[in-house]
Amino acid sequence: MLRNRKRALWPALFATSFGLFCGSGAAADLNEIVQRAAAALNSDWAADPTYACIERDEVQKGDKLTSKTFQVVMLDGSEYHIPLAFDDQPLSGAREKAELIKFKNEVQRRQRESDSARRSRIAAWKKQRDESGELLLDFPTALTFQLVREEPKNGHSAYVLSASPKQGVTPTTRAAKVLSGMAGTAWVEKDSLHPMRVECVVMRPVPVFGPLASVLPETRIEIGMTPVTPSVWLIDEVSMKLNVAKLRMFKSSQMTRSTYTHYRPNSAVVEELLSKAGHE
Numbered sequence: 001m002l003r004n005r006k007r008a009l010w011p012a013l014f015a016t017s018f019g020l021f022c023g024s025g026a027a028a029d030l031n032e033i034v035q036r037a038a039a040a041l042n043s044d045w046a047a048d049p050t051y052a053c054i055e056r057d058e059v060q061k062g063d064k065l066t067s068k069t070f071q072v073v074m075l076d077g078s079e080y081h082i083p084l085a086f087d088d089q090p091l092s093g094a095r096e097k098a099e100l101i102k103f104k105n106e107v108q109r110r111q112r113e114s115d116s117a118r119r120s121r122i123a124a125w126k127k128q129r130d131e132s133g134e135l136l137l138d139f140p141t142a143l144t145f146q147l148v149r150e151e152p153k154n155g156h157s158a159y160v161l162s163a164s165p166k167q168g169v170t171p172t173t174r175a176a177k178v179l180s181g182m183a184g185t186a187w188v189e190k191d192s193l194h195p196m197r198v199e200c201v202v203m204r205p206v207p208v209f210g211p212l213a214s215v216l217p218e219t220r221i222e223i224g225m226t227p228v229t230p231s232v233w234l235i236d237e238v239s240m241k242l243n244v245a246k247l248r249m250f251k252s253s254q255m256t257r258s259t260y261t262h263y264r265p266n267s268a269v270v271e272e273l274l275s276k277a278g279h280e
Helices: 009-020 028-050 093-111 115-142 174-179 266-278
Strands: 051-061 064-075 078-086 143-153 156-165 182-189 195-202 213-215 220-229 232-246 250-265
Touching: 028 051, 028 195, 028 232, 051 232, 051 266, 064 093, 064 266, 078 093, 078 115, 093 266, 143 182, 156 195, 195 232, 250 266
Parallel strands: none
Antiparallel strands: 051 064, 051 250, 064 078, 143 156, 156 182, 182 195, 195 220, 213 232, 220 232, 232 250
């Protein structure tokens, strides 16, 4: 099963980056915070594929809540998801065994891939991931940021930054369009200058596909990051309440929440899974 971890990551990424850019009139000490925080995020972004994690995705539509849980690993250049539970019910013993065998077979299949097939698979995964990374380029021109205070957050001392749309800028990308109608708050850990948490909300309707679809006010995005090592912080939560209008008439609302836990070096997790699969 090939999926893209943090598939809603492009909004997560632009939200997380609220703490990384400021307006041109910011104080010199904030400029230093900005530069070091940007370097920290870039380093964390590069380190993410070297870690495996457990991902739990939940979706709420009306009163119905569903969830799926996966072990996520990098496998020869792209991600692989092993199902662990559905609606928080663990797989049966037989299904778990079948998924381990399927994983082992996929490892062997990828080892036998032709060069062209391997390049195509990895390129498709990297394209999705790179699209999230490219959004970083929009932030300096789309938003104005201010350092508003310092306060404790999740047991850490943090800088708190506010973000608001920059006036007089015409957005040219999907991310920039959403940013043009959004305001938010970010917390940046003082000692390491890693972004810790972001809470943001869409303030006015924002067309994202011309007249076909708009993101509506009260759309909310919340992002959390956690230290995996003393020098690496990775996303541990992405929550979204998405309000959308299609063709200016049909409105829909959906709430999603993804959590990412049990981060461990990817190579160790893959080795353990193959060992377990070998005993099945």
